[in-house]
Amino acid sequence: MTESRFHFSEEEPLRWGVIGCGSVAEKKSVPAYKNTAGFQVDAVMRRNSEKAEDYAKRHNVPKWTTNADEVINNPNIDAIYIATPPDTHKLYALKVAQVGKPCCIEKPMAPNYEDSLAIYEAFQVKNIPLFVAYYRRSLPRFLKIKQWLDDGQIGKVRHIHWQKTKPPNKVDLSKKYNWRTDATIARGGYFDDLASHGLDLFAFLLGDIEDANGFGTNQLDLYSAFDAITANWIHESGITGAGSWNFGTYHRTDKVEILGSQGSIRFAVLDEAPIELENASGYQTLEIPHPEHIQEFHVENIKQHLLGNAVHPSTGKTGLHTAWIMEKILETR
Numbered sequence: 283m284t285e286s287r288f289h290f291s292e293e294e295p296l297r298w299g300v301i302g303c304g305s306v307a308e309k310k311s312v313p314a315y316k317n318t319a320g321f322q323v324d325a326v327m328r329r330n331s332e333k334a335e336d337y338a339k340r341h342n343v344p345k346w347t348t349n350a351d352e353v354i355n356n357p358n359i360d361a362i363y364i365a366t367p368p369d370t371h372k373l374y375a376l377k378v379a380q381v382g383k384p385c386c387i388e389k390p391m392a393p394n395y396e397d398s399l400a401i402y403e404a405f406q407v408k409n410i411p412l413f414v415a416y417y418r419r420s421l422p423r424f425l426k427i428k429q430w431l432d433d434g435q436i437g438k439v440r441h442i443h444w445q446k447t448k449p450p451n452k453v454d455l456s457k458k459y460n461w462r463t464d465a466t467i468a469r470g471g472y473f474d475d476l477a478s479h480g481l482d483l484f485a486f487l488l489g490d491i492e493d494a495n496g497f498g499t500n501q502l503d504l505y506s507a508f509d510a511i512t513a514n515w516i517h518e519s520g521i522t523g524a525g526s527w528n529f530g531t532y533h534r535t536d537k538v539e540i541l542g543s544q545g546s547i548r549f550a551v552l553d554e555a556p557i558e559l560e561n562a563s564g565y566q567t568l569e570i571p572h573p574e575h576i577q578e579f580h581v582e583n584i585k586q587h588l589l590g591n592a593v594h595p596s597t598g599k600t601g602l603h604t605a606w607i608m609e610k611i612l613e614t615r
Contacts, residue, residue: 296588299325299353301374302366303337306388311365311415312341314575318585325353354378364388368474369467372397375412379404386413386584390478390608391601393467398605402598411587413594414601416482417580423557423570427540427547428487430559436542437561439488443524444480444538444551447531448472454504454529463505470498470612471507472529480538480551481515482604484523486595487540490603492518496611502530513611 298315300307303326316323325345328334338346353359354377361384364374371392378385385405391398391414405412418424431439453460461467468474485491496513500506509530515523536550545561556567573579580596587594 295320295322296585297322297324297358297360299323299327299356299359299362300343301327301350301353301362301364302370302388303328303334304365307337307365309575311363311388311575311577311581314573314577314581315363316341317575317578318581320585321581325356325359327353350374351377354381354383359383361385367461367467368393369461372401375401376404379408379410379412382408382410384411384413384588386415387601388415389482389601389604390474391598391605393469393474395602395605395609398602402602405598412598412601413584413587414596414598414604415577415580416479416486416596416601416604417577418479418483418551419486419595419600420579420583421572421576422579423549423572424483424487426568426570427549427557430547431487431540434544435559435561436540436546437544439519439521439540439542441522441524441541442484442488442538444484445526446476446480446536446552447526447528448534449532450502450504450509450530454502457504460505463507463509465506465508468507470511470608471505471509473498473508473511473527473612474608476552477511477525477527478604478608480525481607482596482600483551485517485600485603485607488517488521488523489519490517491515491523491607494607494610498612501528504530508612511611515607515611 300312315321323343326338326343327347327350329348331348334346362378364371364387368390371387375387462475463471494515496511498508498511500508501510510528513525536553538549540547548558556569558567583594586592
């Protein structure tokens with residue numbers, strides 16, 4: 283890889299190619315890449331030609347294809363964003379590493395720790411930047427929580443717990459195919475897709491997790507993956523953690539509480555909700571809205587990392603740690 287691919291300007295932008303242009307790429311991510319000064323999206327790939335062409339036209343992307351290799355190997359594409367389901371992340375990521383281009387992979391990094399490790403090592407060997415789209419590490423709402431913690435607003439942190447529940451949706455009840463609940467792609471079902479965000483965020487807020495265990499089962503018999511999981515973990519600092527995720531309940535909940543020696547912090551990982559701080563000084567609540575394109579700050583941080591101005595908070599190394607946590611929780615059942 284030439285030095286120019288890491289140092290760019292608005293006059294010579296970094297040209298991105300996108301593998302997979304489905305629902306996540308529609309609003310959350312690709313518009314953020316397009317709106318970031320110094321970045322442009324020049325090619326998209328999707329296996330369905332009509333949908334690929336339609337996406338490219340609507341988002342003003344000059345090139346579309348059904349062949350991922352045409353994007354990855356294109357000499358006019360500098361970096362790759364992989365936004366396909368997790369079962370193809372390793373396939374495409376190893377090809378990107380082989381041609382030596384920076385890469386961002388959607389979360390989770392891969393369906394299991396073994397594949398995630400293979401991806402991480404491929405980029406490490408060549409010293410190529412690798413990012414994972416755990417964008418909550420870059421969002422102002424969660425950075426405010428980190429500031430409260432770093433400032434000692436709740437004293438010494440003792441414990442964190444998360445309850446995430448939701449009822450089955452129409453697709454679940456119909457038993458139609460959904461890769462998110464196919465055990466061959468996502469053993470934990472919605473846990474893989476949703477809980478990974480929170481567990482990654484907790485490692486960011488409270489430090490790496492030293493050990494974890496869990497129990498998973500299928501209570502509804504609507505799909506092959508787990509629909510109910512509980513877990514316990516401990517951070518390297520000694521902070522304990524617990525979580526419960528159930529996707530067959532009547533009510534939708536998303537409640538996190540961090541307990542400290544002098545107060546507590548409450549927030550939601552996935553839902554739009556205020557963040558709350560309670561300590562000896564009283565109670566306060568803040569509404570910090572997310573940007574329209576939720577990966578905006580994540581993508582800006584990719585730019586700053588590639589420019590050498592900062593270290594991105596969500597790299598291949600941190601993504602691999604989250605994959606390990608997920609594996610530890612799921613391997614016990």
